[in-house]
Amino acid sequence: xxxxxxxxxxxxxxxxxxxxxxxxxxxKGSDWSQKSTDVSVRAIMMPCSSKIEVPYILKILQAGVDAxxxxxxxxxxxxxxxxxRRAEKRIEYIRGxxxxxxxxxxxxxxxRKLSQSPEKLIELAKARADAVRSVGTNPMKGE
Amino acid sequence: MIFxxxxxxxxxxxxxxxxxxxxxxxxxxxxxECAAGGEKETETLAPLLTMALKKQGHTVDITTATLEKxxxxxxxxxxxxxxxxxxxIMSLACGIGIQALxxxxxxxxxxxxxxxxxxxxxxxxxxxxxxxxxxxxCVLDQTFGFCPIARCAKSLLNGPCGxxxxxxxxxxxxxxxxxWNLIVERAEQRGQLESLAEIRKTKNWSNSRHGGPKKVVRxxxxx
Numbered sequence: 081x082x083x084x085x086x087x088x089x090x091x092x093x094x095x096x097x098x099x100x101x102x103x104x105x106x107x108k109g110s111d112w113s114q115k116s117t118d119v120s121v122r123a124i125m126m127p128c129s130s131k132i133e134v135p136y137i138l139k140i141l142q143a144g145v146d147a148x149x150x151x152x153x154x155x156x157x158x159x160x161x162x163x164x165r166r167a168e169k170r171i172e173y174i175r176g177x178x179x180x181x182x183x184x185x186x187x188x189x190x191x192r193k194l195s196q197s198p199e200k201l202i203e204l205a206k207a208r209a210d211a212v213r214s215v216g217t218n219p220m221k222g223e
Numbered sequence: 224m225i226f227x228x229x230x231x232x233x234x235x236x237x238x239x240x241x242x243x244x245x246x247x248x249x250x251x252x253x254x255x256e257c258a259a260g261g262e263k264e265t266e267t268l269a270p271l272l273t274m275a276l277k278k279q280g281h282t283v284d285i286t287t288a289t290l291e292k293x294x295x296x297x298x299x300x301x302x303x304x305x306x307x308x309x310x311x312i313m314s315l316a317c318g319i320g321i322q323a324l325x326x327x328x329x330x331x332x333x334x335x336x337x338x339x340x341x342x343x344x345x346x347x348x349x350x351x352x353x354x355x356x357x358x359x360x361c362v363l364d365q366t367f368g369f370c371p372i373a374r375c376a377k378s379l380l381n382g383p384c385g386x387x388x389x390x391x392x393x394x395x396x397x398x399x400x401x402x403w404n405l406i407v408e409r410a411e412q413r414g415q416l417e418s419l420a421e422i423r424k425t426k427n428w429s430n431s432r433h434g435g436p437k438k439v440v441r442x443x444x445x446x
Binding site for chain 1: 232233236263266267270271273274275277278
């Protein structure tokens with residue numbers, strides 16, 4: 081059985097970094113996690129998506145997490161005006177770096193959403209998990 | 224600032240794959256300003272190289288440190304403890320910092336993580352442009368504050384060359400201003416165009432690298 085096939089049956093670990101302003105009022109909290117049979121989600125609240133620096137995401141991947149999803153505000157809704165735009169540029173930069181070292185760029189993604197409930201964040205995490213399921217486990221897993 | 228850029232990642236991976244423990248060292252001055260070797264870039268490159276090496280089957284433990292200045296011995300000494308626990312160092316400083324580490328930690332292999340290429344100014348966020356060639360014989364007063372050595376593709380002292388595009392750009396690169404066009408424009412604005420008719424003599428390059436390795440001694444500053 082190939083490594084890629086093996087991964088399709090395994091639990092995919094996804095970290096969601098979300099802007100606190102993009103969450104619905106009744107859902108604001110700090111960090112939380114949820115595990116199901118096929119996806120493990122850890123969600124971490126950020127003051128703004130622009131606070132997500134390049135090393136943060138690479139260190140998450142270095143730790144063996146399969147994928148990272150950034151949830152930023154739509155451009156015109158950003159409380160810091162250009163915060164979510166900066167986040168988007170950084171994600172593009174990271175995806176380019178991953179490609180250069182032979183990692184799949186889809187291990188990192190960004191969504192622009194407002195009024196997100198925890199359930200919707202989990203849906204975004206599952207979509208990111210589905211995007212990486214076919215490319216296999218993060219080679220750093222287990223280090 | 225001294226400008227540097229990361230070497231290609233596959234080249235860096237190739238240098239490190241024979242090692243087990245590596246110290247990646249940044250510098251918080253010029254290379255931080257040009258986003259190649261400051262703390263942020265050092266902390267970016269360390270996980271990236273670790274992942275790239277792992278992908279190729281090499282497990283390398285990469286620790287990091289960023290010095291205030293890699294070109295000053297007092298700061299370099301701060302690395303002594305960390306350097307004692309690795310079998311190689313990679314430096315993200317300019318060539319000066321890399322040599323300082325190589326000298327201090329001899330015979331430890333010290334690899335350059337960047338290519339140092341020029342002296343630049345940050346024109347805007349994410350854009351740097353060469354301004355000085357460290358030629359050792361400054362003529363900026365004669366050229367209205369524009370350097371023809373660093374900013375003319377042919378380093379002409381008596382320009383323009385005749386290849387200036389109609390829009391004032393350089394014939395070598397359509398995105399770059401012809402610096403002699405700017406020199407002439409500024410001379411006209413100041414009513415001093417005739418000063419450019421004077422032939423500037425062959426440059427004395429002996430105070431640049433053409434004069435051999437540089438060493439300056441100031442007795443008043445020595446201990």
